[in-house]
Amino acid sequence: MHITTVSVYWLAVFLILLVFLGFGCTRLVSFLRARRSSTRSVSRDRDRTIPAIDAHAHNHSPFHNWDPRFKIASLFLYWFCVASLQQLPLCLLAFFISWAAARLAKIPLSTSMKRIAAVSGFVGMFLLVMPLTVPVKPGDHLLVPDSFQFIQFNLRGLHLAVRIGLKATAIALMMDPVLGTSPLPVTLKALAHLRVPDRICQMLSLAHRYLFVFHHEAKRMATGMLARGFHKETSLATLKAMGNFIGMLFVRSFERTERVYDAMLARGYNGQIPAFMEFQAGKKDWLKGGFWVMAGLALVISDLMVQLPLPFAG
Amino acid sequence: MHISDGVLPTSMAVGSYAVSLALTAWSVRKTRGDDLPKVAVVTSSFFVASLIHVPLGPTSVHLLIPGLVGILLGSSAFVSVALGLLLQSLLFQFGGITAWGANSLMMGLPALTAGWLFALIKGKTLFRTVLAGAICGGLGVMLAGTVLAVLLISSGEDFLGVAKIALVAHLPVIAIEAAISAFTVSFLYKVKPELLRTAFPAAT
Numbered sequence: 001m002h003i004t005t006v007s008v009y010w011l012a013v014f015l016i017l018l019v020f021l022g023f024g025c026t027r028l029v030s031f032l033r034a035r036r037s038s039t040r041s042v043s044r045d046r047d048r049t050i051p052a053i054d055a056h057a058h059n060h061s062p063f064h065n066w067d068p069r070f071k072i073a074s075l076f077l078y079w080f081c082v083a084s085l086q087q088l089p090l091c092l093l094a095f096f097i098s099w100a101a102a103r104l105a106k107i108p109l110s111t112s113m114k115r116i117a118a119v120s121g122f123v124g125m126f127l128l129v130m131p132l133t134v135p136v137k138p139g140d141h142l143l144v145p146d147s148f149q150f151i152q153f154n155l156r157g158l159h160l161a162v163r164i165g166l167k168a169t170a171i172a173l174m175m176d177p178v179l180g181t182s183p184l185p186v187t188l189k190a191l192a193h194l195r196v197p198d199r200i201c202q203m204l205s206l207a208h209r210y211l212f213v214f215h216h217e218a219k220r221m222a223t224g225m226l227a228r229g230f231h232k233e234t235s236l237a238t239l240k241a242m243g244n245f246i247g248m249l250f251v252r253s254f255e256r257t258e259r260v261y262d263a264m265l266a267r268g269y270n271g272q273i274p275a276f277m278e279f280q281a282g283k284k285d286w287l288k289g290g291f292w293v294m295a296g297l298a299l300v301i302s303d304l305m306v307q308l309p310l311p312f313a314g
Numbered sequence: 315m316h317i318s319d320g321v322l323p324t325s326m327a328v329g330s331y332a333v334s335l336a337l338t339a340w341s342v343r344k345t346r347g348d349d350l351p352k353v354a355v356v357t358s359s360f361f362v363a364s365l366i367h368v369p370l371g372p373t374s375v376h377l378l379i380p381g382l383v384g385i386l387l388g389s390s391a392f393v394s395v396a397l398g399l400l401l402q403s404l405l406f407q408f409g410g411i412t413a414w415g416a417n418s419l420m421m422g423l424p425a426l427t428a429g430w431l432f433a434l435i436k437g438k439t440l441f442r443t444v445l446a447g448a449i450c451g452g453l454g455v456m457l458a459g460t461v462l463a464v465l466l467i468s469s470g471e472d473f474l475g476v477a478k479i480a481l482v483a484h485l486p487v488i489a490i491e492a493a494i495s496a497f498t499v500s501f502l503y504k505v506k507p508e509l510l511r512t513a514f515p516a517a518t
Contacts, residue, residue: 050405050406051405051406053404053405079319079411079412080324080327080328080412082319082320083319083320083322083324083327083410083412084323084324084327085320091320114407115407118406118407118408119318119319119407119410122316122318123318125476125479126321126476129475129476129479130472130475130476132475133474133475133476133478134472134475135471135472135474157472160472163320164318164320164321165320166320167319167320168318168319168320168321168410170319170320171319171320171410171411171412172318172319172407172410175403175404175407175411179404197339197342199342199350200338200342200393200397202350202351202354203350203351203353203354203357203393203397204354204397204400204401206351206354206355206358207354207355207357207358207361207397207398207401208358208401209358210354210355210358210359211358211361211362211401211405213358214358214359214361214362215362215365217362218362218363218365218366232367232368232369232374233369234369234370236493238368238369239368239490239493239494239497240493240497242366242368242494242497243493243494243495243496243497243498243500243501244497244498244501245366246363246366246377246379246382246494246498247497247498247499247501247502247505248501248505249359249362249363250356250359250363250386250498250502250509251502251505251506251509253355253356253358253359254352254355254356254359254506254509256355257351257352257355258352260351261351261352264351
């Protein structure tokens with residue numbers, strides 16, 4: 001065990017950095033979003049617009065013209081390879097690979113930043129909690145602030161948290177190149193080809209379609225509540241209003257489905273939505289798939305075989 | 315709280331994927347063919363409901379509602395929760411894609427338990443139904459927090475601190491969700507009581 005006494009200011013610097021990281025990402029996202037749309041929502045709640053997952057499916061890139069079956073299968077394996085990495089330099093490498101892939105797939109910077117912002121809360125919590133709570137093991141390097149001796153800042157904990165953060169971000173950045181580069185129905189068809197049961201694919205497609213409908217419905221109901229003078233506060237009345245709100249949302253969506261489902265049956269729906277497209281795999285699809293599988297395996301193998309130097313190990 | 319990518323060891327991530335896939339398959343088989351679109355739609359309405367933030371003092375918490383999903387869908391609740399979490403991961407990055415199995419277990423098992431318990435203890439009167447709703451709503455969150463803590467702790471002793479904090483963070487949500495579930499169940503009892511009756515045919 002290795003104990004270094006540091007000035008208490010370093011603790012403050014660490015905390016400030018964390019706050020900036022968390023707030024910075026959210027700020028950046030809302031700034032980028034505000035620049036795109038000038039309309040402002042009535043509600044004072046944070047903007048929770050549901051992003052369309054395949055909004056950028058019309059572009060052209062090596063990811064767009066790749067057969068989705070190969071894309072999903074090979075990158076699914078790659079995700080797990082990245083998730084299993086143990087050494088920090090390789091996690092950093094995975095992060096840069098994902099960043100490059102997102103740029104190559106022509107994913108807008110704001111979309112990537114939104115992914116990072118979404119994981120920043122969870123990762124920020126780990127960065128804050130892990131260094132202070134991991135059990136001290138022999139060989140650990142502890143930083144102890146000079147005026148608060150009871151705080152033990154374990155660098156191994158920080159290490160773990162940074163590793164988790166990098167892996168989470170690397171995988172998050174990789175989501176858009178895989179799912180955002182082909183239209184959702186095509187992605188679902190590819191899933192069906194990959195032996196995902198038909199029922200699941202159908203439910204996913206229906207659930208995704210209705211998300212936007214019900215989100216719209218919920219917004220309308222919320223506007224109505226605001227117009228009647230409702231405001232959120234910590235009280236039983238607020239909880240009652242929200243309980244009824246959820247009940248109403250549920251009743252409405254339920255009745256709507258029954259109507260739509262009857263209409264679908266009347267039009268000959270038999271559990272299958274006909275698709276008029278066939279996948280054709282070429283040499284390039286195999287090569288790209290092979291590249292990502294090899295990349296994932298190379299990361300895992302070098303993680304197991306090569307001992308890389310640890311940054312800030314002390 | 316949903317677990318992000320890179321936290322769980324590979325063995326845990328893959329193992330929970332396998333268990334979740336098996337439970338999803340079971341849950342789909344328990345669902346009648348006619349009900350599939352219905353379950354899909356309930357999935358999306360719960361997805362939307364979980365975006366709602368409830369104020370709590372200076373901060374706010376978002377609803378998890380595994381209890382309500384269980385109450386309304388019974389044995390189909392697991393597939394609903396699993397698909398909802400998959401969509402949340404794909405659209406918002408709430409919960410990592412490699413941790414989907416763990417997250418599904420964390421929300422799906424409490425949903426199934428709450429649904430089963432609700433079918434068991436709900437009576438004929440409004441009071442008993444609402445009481446059952448409150449118990450199951452609170453129980454759902456409590457179990458979700460417990461499963462999360464168990465998953466984190468079995469990922470290594472380093473996560474003990476995080477698990478403790480996550481468990482404490484769930485405590486106020488238990489009370490809020492119990493209240494919201496009670497109000498929602500009371501609303502449904504008065505407006506569309508047949509929704510509360512269909513769930514979990516196995517237990518009745």
